[in-house]
Structures are given as structure tokens and as C-alpha cells.
Amino acid sequence: MIARAIIAALLMLLLGGAARAERLIVSVSNHRVTVTPNYSGEELVLFGSVERDAATPANRNAYDLVVTVLGPRADMVTRRKERKFGIWINTDYRQFLQVPSYLALFANRPFDQITSPEIARRQQIGLNNVLLTQRVGTDYADVVPDDAFRSAFIRLRTQRGLYREDPSAVTFLTPTLFRTGIPLPAEVPIGTYEVEIKLFANGALVTKTETAFEIVKVGFEQFVATSARQNGLAYGLVTAALALMCGWAASIVFRKD
Amino acid sequence: MQLYLPIADLPVNVFLVLAMGAAVGFVSGMFGIGGGFLMTPLLIFVGIAPAVAVASVASHIAASSFSGAISYWRRRAIDPALATVLLCGGVTGTALGVWTFTQLRALGQLDLMIALSYVVLLTTVGSLMFSEGLRAMMRTRRGTVPPRRTHNWIHGLPLKMRFKRSKIYLSVIPVVVVGIIIGFIGAIMGIGGGFILVPIMIYLLRVPTSTVIGTSMILTLVTMLVATMLHAMTNHLVDAVLALILMVGGVTGAQFGARAGQKIRGEQLRLLLGLLILAVGLRFAVELVLRPEDLFTIREIGVTG
Numbered sequence A: 001m002i003a004r005a006i007i008a009a010l011l012m013l014l015l016g017g018a019a020r021a022e023r024l025i026v027s028v029s030n031h032r033v034t035v036t037p038n039y040s041g042e043e044l045v046l047f048g049s050v051e052r053d054a055a056t057p058a059n060r061n062a063y064d065l066v067v068t069v070l071g072p073r074a075d076m077v078t079r080r081k082e083r084k085f086g087i088w089i090n091t092d093y094r095q096f097l098q099v100p101s102y103l104a105l106f107a108n109r110p111f112d113q114i115t116s117p118e119i120a121r122r123q124q125i126g127l128n129n130v131l132l133t134q135r136v137g138t139d140y141a142d143v144v145p146d147d148a149f150r151s152a153f154i155r156l157r158t159q160r161g162l163y164r165e166d167p168s169a170v171t172f173l174t175p176t177l178f179r180t181g182i183p184l185p186a187e188v189p190i191g192t193y194e195v196e197i198k199l200f201a202n203g204a205l206v207t208k209t210e211t212a213f214e215i216v217k218v219g220f221e222q223f224v225a226t227s228a229r230q231n232g233l234a235y236g237l238v239t240a241a242l243a244l245m246c247g248w249a250a251s252i253v254f255r256k257d
Numbered sequence B: 001m002q003l004y005l006p007i008a009d010l011p012v013n014v015f016l017v018l019a020m021g022a023a024v025g026f027v028s029g030m031f032g033i034g035g036g037f038l039m040t041p042l043l044i045f046v047g048i049a050p051a052v053a054v055a056s057v058a059s060h061i062a063a064s065s066f067s068g069a070i071s072y073w074r075r076r077a078i079d080p081a082l083a084t085v086l087l088c089g090g091v092t093g094t095a096l097g098v099w100t101f102t103q104l105r106a107l108g109q110l111d112l113m114i115a116l117s118y119v120v121l122l123t124t125v126g127s128l129m130f131s132e133g134l135r136a137m138m139r140t141r142r143g144t145v146p147p148r149r150t151h152n153w154i155h156g157l158p159l160k161m162r163f164k165r166s167k168i169y170l171s172v173i174p175v176v177v178v179g180i181i182i183g184f185i186g187a188i189m190g191i192g193g194g195f196i197l198v199p200i201m202i203y204l205l206r207v208p209t210s211t212v213i214g215t216s217m218i219l220t221l222v223t224m225l226v227a228t229m230l231h232a233m234t235n236h237l238v239d240a241v242l243a244l245i246l247m248v249g250g251v252t253g254a255q256f257g258a259r260a261g262q263k264i265r266g267e268q269l270r271l272l273l274g275l276l277i278l279a280v281g282l283r284f285a286v287e288l289v290l291r292p293e294d295l296f297t298i299r300e301i302g303v304t305g
Helices: A002-019 A117-122 A148-159 A220-230 A232-253 B014-031 B036-046 B050-074 B080-107 B110-142 B172-189 B194-204 B209-235 B240-261 B266-289
Strands: A022-028 A032-035 A042-052 A064-070 A073-084 A087-100 A103-107 A134-136 A139-141 A163-166 A177-184 A191-201 A204-217 B002-005 B010-013 B160-163 B168-171 B296-303
Touching: A022 A191, A022 A204, A042 A191, A064 A177, A073 A148, A087 A148, A087 B110, A087 B266, A103 A177, A148 A163, A148 B296, A204 A220, A220 A232, A220 B240, A232 B050, A232 B209, A232 B240, B002 B240, B010 B014, B014 B036, B014 B050, B014 B240, B014 B266, B036 B050, B036 B110, B036 B172, B036 B240, B036 B266, B050 B080, B050 B110, B050 B172, B050 B209, B050 B240, B080 B110, B080 B160, B080 B172, B080 B209, B110 B172, B110 B194, B110 B266, B168 B172, B172 B194, B172 B209, B194 B209
Parallel strands: A032 A204, A103 A163
Antiparallel strands: A022 A042, A042 A177, A064 A103, A064 A191, A073 A087, A073 B296, A087 A134, A134 A139, A191 A204, B002 B010, B160 B168
């Protein structure tokens, strides 16, 4: 305990001292992405630069960058099928609490080359280290990375393009100027997205900054989705009326006599 | 042309869905059925969540049965009294069905129940129809007369009522029970139930063929409207955009199907329909027995923030 506290205090000192030396300036290409009915995915671009000042150690010029994009949080259930009575049915399940609906981790080189496993775990770098709280009975905890439900959850989200990690997505255009693309698939969840940018040098976290963007759905289809959720009765009435009108119109159009 | 379905949360090709609607409409027009038992599975196989498929198809069936009901009404082929009694049961059954649907969904067993009900119902009805169609074809080939209709135990039940237009004198109990059953399975499976209701009404209740289809369409229409409303209010799963495309495709296809159907003989039609129903049921059975590609599934409970 004491040893850990000392390490933490030292680290704080180290970080505090370093934070004054470099500054990150970042921006995303679009702070408000609108999803229209024919939206089929797009890519945002995050770019920025590392500002150095007099306090920056002169020999420090190789930087590493980790970008984490977190979508709006939601509760999710992962279910596992098992064979019972000859058919496959859902048996066991785990509830994931307030996990990001979109999660992307980008870096300029493999995470294990950027920093130590200890720091990577504390800074939640890599899909294996991101905190995904599960409810196990009455307990709330994240589990080991190779837990069946956890890895299935990440695998399924990755298949849908909603979770991703790419240790080569960040490119340094000059030693201090960088950019990365943030791919947003067609079924991207709407809401506010947080972007955390962490700067590493020689395996230690130097500084970090945050930015955000928003994904909004516009147009008819969003109107439909919102009214379905908020005014179920009116929505149902309109749909029923639509059905009747459609049937009535058909009987007129195709009337034989 | 890609279109994003707001509730199904999925981009689909408009022409694919339109073609599906038209194809199912063609079949339904040909056999004089609602086609829900084909539409819902097709949507599920395309990748739409079973829950959304069931809820959205309800409004699609309402549309096609309404256009059918109008033309039967004009021909005075609907028995209003019989329809009313059926509806008493039908609406109750639908409400029960939607409630069960919500409970199963919370338990995570909805998809399984939908699949299981399809297997059981479709394989049974399909094989019955197929064998019945085969027997009928044999009879016509041999030139024998089908057996005369006789009264069965159902006609011994109390609470009898006279249904003038159908010219039958029948207890209301079996009629209400049939309504409840059809309403219940309709709400859970996303089918109108016409393909089960019509045989039951003919063979069990002895409703004459002149009023049977029109009257069953009224039951389908009202139960599906109620199902649409209840699914929209409780589960928020009705995709109006999807339903609209299906409706347009479906009612168009149905007109051409009806014309094609007139060229085929009755027992051949029944044979074909039986095969079709059997095939869909078996497709679901195979899905259940084979090891799924992925044993895990994710469902979002609700987005916050």
C-alpha cells in the first residue's frame, strides 16, 4: 500500500512537472456530425500539434500519442447460447453497465511499445485495459481481459465497427504535428463523443487533453425514431392510419369494376 | 438506393425490401392469405431483429387485409355478427400476446420463442395442408365424392347464436376461443393467422366458404391494428418506414398474385401453400438445431447521456 502511494505521488510530481513542458493543441474536422437517412459512414479527422516550450528537456523529441474516442454510454446485456434439448438457446448472461457504445483507441505504434503494462492498465490503453464494468450478481466490477463474456462483447462490437483499436492510425507529419482519422460506421450511436489525447515520451505520460464532438441524426428518420420512443400512442395511431390508408388506396387503384 | 430504418437501426436497400414486399404480396394474393408467416421470416433472414420484424409486419398485414376486406365487404361476403364475436376473442388474445412478447423480451428468450412457435406451427399446419391437398388430388383423379360434412362436438356446446349471413347456428364459445388463439399467436409471431383461421372456420366451425375469407380478414385487420398499437406503445418496436415500404410492395404484388391464383386449381393451390409453409417451418428448425455462428449476442438496454 505504502509503496503504491509513494509511486503514485512520484508519478504525480513527474506528470505535474512535465505538464508544464508540453502542451497539446488538437481539433477535430467537424464538431457536429449529422447523420442523414442515406448516411453510410464517414471519417472524422483529428489533428493537432505538440507545443514545446523552454521547460521541455532538449533531448526529448520522440513522442508517442494515444487517442481514445468514447461514445455515449449505455447499459448492455451479453447473452450466451448453449445447446439444450438439441436446440441452441440463451442460457447465461452478463450485464455491462454504462459502457461506451462506441470506443476507438488509436496510436502511432503498438501500445506495448509506447508504455509499460502497468501504465497502460492505469491509463486504460488498449481494448484489454479499458474499464468495462459488469454486474456479477450483486458485485460491480471489471473482470480479467480473457473473460469469455468480456472478450465476446468486444469481439461483437468490433465486428460491427463500433469498437476498434489501431496502433498505426496516428501519423506524425512532423515530429510535433500529428493527425488521425476517426471512422464512424453507418450504425454509429448518436450523442456526445469524448476524445482523449494522451502524449507519451519514453514510456511516461507527459500530458493529455480532451476534446469532443457530437453526432446528431437529422431529418425524417430521426423524427420517426424519436416519436416512436416518446409518443408511442400517437406513433401507433399514425402507423395504423397509414396502414388503413395504404390498403384503401390499393383497393381504389386496383378496383376491377 | 440505401435507406436507414429508424427503429430497426439498420441501413437497407429500398428495392430489396420493396421486392420482398411484392413477392410476399404475390404469394398472399395467390393463396388469399395475409402473408405474415412469410414476411416476418424473410425480414429476420435479411438481418432485421425478430422483435422489430414481428411488430412492423403487423401494420403491413393490416394494410393488405384492409384492402382485401373492402372488396369482400362490397361483395357482401363478410358476416358482421360472426366477425364481432371473433373480435371479442381476437382483441383479448392480441393484448395477451403483446404482454407475453414484452415479458419474453425482458427474459432474453423472445427470439427463441418466435423461432420455436414458427417451427411448431408451420410444420404442423404445412404438413396437414400438404397431405390434405394430396388426398384431394387423389380423390379428383379417382373421381370419388368428398365425404359429407357432419356435425361434431362443437355443435353441442351451449350459448348458441344465429349468424344470419353465414346461415349457421353455433355456440359463441368456440368462436371466442379461436379468436383468442389467433390474436395471441398473431401478436407473438407477426402473422395475421389467416392460413390457420380459414381451415379452422371451415372444418371446425362449418362456416360456409362464401363468408369465411372475408370474415377472417376482418379479424386479421382488427387484431393486427391492435397489435400495431400495442407494440408501438409498449415495446416501441414498430418501424413505420419499413412497414410503409412493405405495404406498398405488398398490396401491389397481391393484385398480380390474385390474378395468377385464379388460374390454378384449388387443391393444387393448397398443396403448394402447404409445401411453402412447411419449407419456412423447416428453415427455422434448421436454424435452431445448427450451431449458431456466434454463441454470444449483445442487446442495448438504453442509451444515456
